[in-house]
Amino acid sequence: MTAPFEFRPTHVAPGDGLQTWTGPDPSRPSVRLDPLLPLQLLSTSGNWARILCSNGWSAWVDGRLLVALPQHPPGTGEALGTGEDPRPLLAALERSLASYRRLLDDWAAGRIDLETFRDGTRNLRLGAVLDGASAWLLDLDQGRWYYCDGTRLQTYATVDRDGAA
Template sequence: MDGPQEFRPTHVVPGDGLPTWAAPDPSRPTARLDPLLPVRLDLTSGDWAHVVCSNGWSAWVDGRLLVALPHHPPGTVAPLGATADPRPLLAQLERALASYRRLVDELADGRIDLETFRTHSRGLRVGAVLDGPAAWLLDLDHGRWYHCDGTRLQTYATVDPPPAEEGAG
């Protein structure tokens, strides 16, 4: 199994999530993958796809529903601007992770019970995949994954479809 530093996503889960199976057999369902989760396609069998997540967990999915990603997002020649600065999103991710860590510590130390933990952690979601100088960061406020090369953010995948063109329809 690959270590975390070797994970390179090839696809993301569609915006409404994706059911998984322990084997390419619809009678053996397991968990559901979160929307826009980066995964690496491991192998295929017909319409079935075996995917690996950044934490090493793997499962079978309906491969027809995976969203393929380019190997490297296309670059831009625009200088780093306030909207492309990765630091605000990194700070937001750090705050969410710190909140979760605090709750885990409180639960482990017996200062809160499991129901309180579940209540206070509800709504906390963080997504980050780091691979050397590259990072894929989930911004739930804007419903999208970004690719970061250390200097700028570029939209990598989004929950919302593109807006309709004016005059179309």
């Protein structure tokens, strides 16, 4: 017996809709999707993306135009903790991002080779999602995702030390 179909949207169509094609071929256009229609990304081929709609219909689209939905990490099952000042974690995230940027600039400019770039970034992990005043920030030293309302951090979920939620 096969498992029942479970549609889990990962993206939506952009606000002005989205042209579809029957295959990853611009000469075979199909229907246009409604604006903000929930979609599930199935696969990609270059800039092409194969999507699935909630009714089971699939098509190919320009994957660069898909709008990703934020995927929340699973909760810890614990109540939200007391708030902490978000600034120290934000400073640590800024340092990690700056380190990555320096290594990327050095590699792009030819000052370091790819192996040195990979070695320098091997233990860099950074997680931040900003949505207006709300932020979800990853602190791997503490093994936690935090939610920030702009004034306080609250534990949102725990992660393993390899960075998976």
